[in-house]
Amino acid sequence: MITNRCSRFLAVFGLVLLSGCALNRSEIVLPLPEANSNQYASTEQTIVIGEVIDRRVFEESPINPSTPSLGKGGASKASDQTKARAIGRKKNKYGYAIGDVLLENGQTVDSVVRSNLALALNESGYSVLPQSAVAAANSPVIDVYIDEFWGWLTPGLETTLNTRISTTLELRSSETQESILVRTRQIRPFATNAAWIELFEKALNDYRNEVISIAPDLLEE
Numbered sequence: 097m098i099t100n101r102c103s104r105f106l107a108v109f110g111l112v113l114l115s116g117c118a119l120n121r122s123e124i125v126l127p128l129p130e131a132n133s134n135q136y137a138s139t140e141q142t143i144v145i146g147e148v149i150d151r152r153v154f155e156e157s158p159i160n161p162s163t164p165s166l167g168k169g170g171a172s173k174a175s176d177q178t179k180a181r182a183i184g185r186k187k188n189k190y191g192y193a194i195g196d197v198l199l200e201n202g203q204t205v206d207s208v209v210r211s212n213l214a215l216a217l218n219e220s221g222y223s224v225l226p227q228s229a230v231a232a233a234n235s236p237v238i239d240v241y242i243d244e245f246w247g248w249l250t251p252g253l254e255t256t257l258n259t260r261i262s263t264t265l266e267l268r269s270s271e272t273q274e275s276i277l278v279r280t281r282q283i284r285p286f287a288t289n290a291a292w293i294e295l296f297e298k299a300l301n302d303y304r305n306e307v308i309s310i311a312p313d314l315l316e317e
Contacts (some may be wrong), residue, residue, distance in 0.1 A: 121196045124289050126296055128211040138198040142235040143222040148206040150242045161187045167196050178203040182249035197292055205245045213299050216307035237268040249287050257282045260301045274314045278302040
């Protein structure tokens with residue numbers, strides 16, 4: 097009996113070592129690109145990013161690691177500030193949670209999405225005005241709903257990192273909507289903080305490209 101218990105413990109412990117994951121909460125910082133508000137100042141193409149609403153749903157101990165969840169007391173005991181920073185969950189091949197991935201204080205999921213959306217619109221030829229300009233500017237306003245922004249891993253002989261970002265962009269004047277979904281998957285020897293950052297950077301780069309491709313349809317009036 098004792099031998100069997102020790103064997104199971106060593107097997108789980110070995111998987112943790114293979115994954116390179118600490119049994120705790122990791123915090124990372126994602127580089128936030130900045131749009132150049134002066135790049136298209138001579139044109140009439142201005143736009144305002146209005147509300148960015150994080151409507152992700154967190155669950156308690158979901159079976160699927162792609163479903164947002166949290167340790168340290170679970171999602172029900174987590175503050176709204178913690179949920180706003182949560183971007184990933186680490187689980188082993190048996191489904192046991194072995195840690196969370198959060199953005200460091202000062203960053204939130206909505207601020208990351210806003211920054212990347214602004215850059216994509218900027219690269220689409222728009223001068224992006226600050227949110228404070230909504231009332232004064234005679235410019236289209238885009239509201240953003242974040243449905244998914246989540247990363248997860250499953251360790252084994254190789255560590256697989258996944259992420260999924262899904263948002264709905266709505267043109268406030270007409271309520272026209274466009275949905276964007278990007279998925280990223282990488283196989284890494286270890287799930288280090290640098291690996292998580294690289295994973296999300298790739299996903300956000302894909303996200304910006306998708307915004308550039310749908311912007312003409314969304315903003316066509």
